[in-house]
Amino acid sequence: MAERCAVIGVGQTHHTSCRADVSIAGLVREAVDRALVSAHMTMADIDAIVIGKAPDMLEGVMMPELWLVDALAAAGKPVFRVHTAGSVGGSTAIVAAQHVMSGVHKRVLTVGFEKQSDGNAMWALSVPMPFGMPVHAGAGGYFSPIIRSYIKRSGAPAHIGCMVAVKDRTNACKNPYAHLHEPDWTLEKAMASPMLWDPVRMVETCPSSDGAMALVLASEDVADAHTGPKAWVHATAMRSEPTAFAGRNQVSPKASEDCAADLWRKAGITSPIDEIDAVEMYVPFAWFEPMWLESLGFAPKDQGWRYVEDGVTEMTGRLPVNCSGGVLSSNPIGASGMLRFGEAAMQVMGIAGEHQVDSVRKAFGHAYGGGSQFFAMWVVGANKP
Amino acid sequence: MSDDVLRIRTPIGIKYQYSAGPRVSSHLHGLMDGRFVGKRCPTCHLVYMPPRNGTCAKCGCLLGEDVEVGQRGTITTFCIVNVPFLGQTIKIPYVAATILLDGADMGMSHLIQEVEAADVRMGMRVEPVWRPRDEWQPSMENVLYFRPTGEPDAAFESYAGQL
Numbered sequence: 001m002a003e004r005c006a007v008i009g010v011g012q013t014h015h016t017s018c019r020a021d022v023s024i025a026g027l028v029r030e031a032v033d034r035a036l037v038s039a040h041m042t043m044a045d046i047d048a049i050v051i052g053k054a055p056d057m058l059e060g061v062m063m064p065e066l067w068l069v070d071a072l073a074a075a076g077k078p079v080f081r082v083h084t085a086g087s088v089g090g091s092t093a094i095v096a097a098q099h100v101m102s103g104v105h106k107r108v109l110t111v112g113f114e115k116q117s118d119g120n121a122m123w124a125l126s127v128p129m130p131f132g133m134p135v136h137a138g139a140g141g142y143f144s145p146i147i148r149s150y151i152k153r154s155g156a157p158a159h160i161g162c163m164v165a166v167k168d169r170t171n172a173c174k175n176p177y178a179h180l181h182e183p184d185w186t187l188e189k190a191m192a193s194p195m196l197w198d199p200v201r202m203v204e205t206c207p208s209s210d211g212a213m214a215l216v217l218a219s220e221d222v223a224d225a226h227t228g229p230k231a232w233v234h235a236t237a238m239r240s241e242p243t244a245f246a247g248r249n250q251v252s253p254k255a256s257e258d259c260a261a262d263l264w265r266k267a268g269i270t271s272p273i274d275e276i277d278a279v280e281m282y283v284p285f286a287w288f289e290p291m292w293l294e295s296l297g298f299a300p301k302d303q304g305w306r307y308v309e310d311g312v313t314e315m316t317g318r319l320p321v322n323c324s325g326g327v328l329s330s331n332p333i334g335a336s337g338m339l340r341f342g343e344a345a346m347q348v349m350g351i352a353g354e355h356q357v358d359s360v361r362k363a364f365g366h367a368y369g370g371g372s373q374f375f376a377m378w379v380v381g382a383n384k385p
Numbered sequence: 386m387s388d389d390v391l392r393i394r395t396p397i398g399i400k401y402q403y404s405a406g407p408r409v410s411s412h413l414h415g416l417m418d419g420r421f422v423g424k425r426c427p428t429c430h431l432v433y434m435p436p437r438n439g440t441c442a443k444c445g446c447l448l449g450e451d452v453e454v455g456q457r458g459t460i461t462t463f464c465i466v467n468v469p470f471l472g473q474t475i476k477i478p479y480v481a482a483t484i485l486l487d488g489a490d491m492g493m494s495h496l497i498q499e500v501e502a503a504d505v506r507m508g509m510r511v512e513p514v515w516r517p518r519d520e521w522q523p524s525m526e527n528v529l530y531f532r533p534t535g536e537p538d539a540a541f542e543s544y545a546g547q548l
Contacts, residue, residue, distance in 0.1 A: 020391060020392055021391070060395075060397050122470045123470065126470060130403040130405070130524075131405065131409075131413060131416075131435070131523060131524045131525060132435070132493075132494070132524070132525050132526075133493075133494060133495045133496060133524075133525045133526055133528070134474055134475075134526070135466075135475065135479075135481040135494050135495060135496050136481070136494065137464070137466045137468060137470060137481065138468070138470060140464075140468065141464050141466055141481055144464035145462040145463055145464045145481070145482075145483055146462070146548075148462045148463065148464070148507070149461075149462045149507075149548035152462075152507055152541070152548075153545065153548060194467070195465065195467055196467055196468045197464050197465070197466060197467070197468060198464065198465035198467065198478075198502075200464075241442075242442035242443075244437065244442070244491065245433075245441065245442035245443045245491065246426070246429070246431035246432065246433055246441070246443065246490040246491040247429075247431055247443065247490060247491070247546065247547070248443075248491070249548070250548060251548055
């Protein structure tokens, strides 16, 4: 990391099932305008723009970056589009940060978005593979067997997924931007939720959302001059691996473990659970919380579910996870990773409102995508790295 | 302004050609002959079935010799699909399972039938039910589904490394 970089602007839309009142461009601009206000800037101040979204097939709009050039007032500036499936919001923020860390740009705007109501994600993620058997049933159908493997391997009791779901839905009620505001969930009610992709219950799945998240990243001199709150980027890491190969660990992919190890090393963190004050982790299906706790090094192997059961990941726990309500409460896919990165920054900046954790010095943002094969992570902190 | 001019419905569709690549052809010829033909990695010696892309994704090399694997296999893990969706071709609820064919070192997805969904287990032994030969195409769809063989379940340790 050559140059220092900080998040000085954060802006998001209210996430909801259908924003029929705006186009994709209008949705994106809404988040961007809020991020610019937060950064005390206008578009004229921005040097470069990095856009991320999930597969174009989700909305059926090919190459949306073409028409976003004018919607973002990007004419005459470099525009990049990043694509790493569901992790894209995270990797887009990292690419934007690298524009600053490289010393090439001083003020970089980055935005992730999805307008799920314009298309049909379940259809787009269930397209038959040539020469194969068409048994796939969306993301839930893909991840459910992996969750079953985790439950068997770890010996986790059946209610752990529902505990995560109730926690995240309860947290979401403190976040005015969250899609789902459902204060009435109890463990008993959650356990009665229908099995959609057995062993995954409906309550343990994420909603389909329209929404966008934007960040303004600045170089050290610009961030020093900024009078508002800021979050310094301490470390970033990305890793990938193929969807399928002989001997692949699908519960805790090697790319996930390697990415986390690289991140902790770069950030100078030796005991993540002791040194991280708030976590925003990509959990589109509730069981992924204990699975990622283990894979990322927050919990020992096969013990992640005990952390959930003991309340460690509650907002008041030792390691608060997804105080925003997480992906389980809002899932504009292309924005979801950047929401994790941005919400982590908001915790450090002290601007998370009702879901703010007390005195956060370091926070962790995480995203994964594809068949658990693309990983993007960052650590942001209140002090300069 | 009325809502019908704020949003319009514009379906899209595409038909495309897919090039399998020469390294997958022995597998596809095998399917036309009622056999499961995988390929062995010359570096790690693991057997890919199906040999997607003809490469070992772990070692980064081309797969080597053809290996015919068993017709029977073990369910390593599975999902019971209860959710209806656009484009679905199988009646719900159905079991989509990852099946590790005997002699293969990676699982593949297929349908389980002739057993109640609630009775399907990790470790269950299964065998293919092939379509009538005159309907065969170079596709895993030549197998209508897999069904239990009635053999004792495979021990967890025997497939734990495949999860």
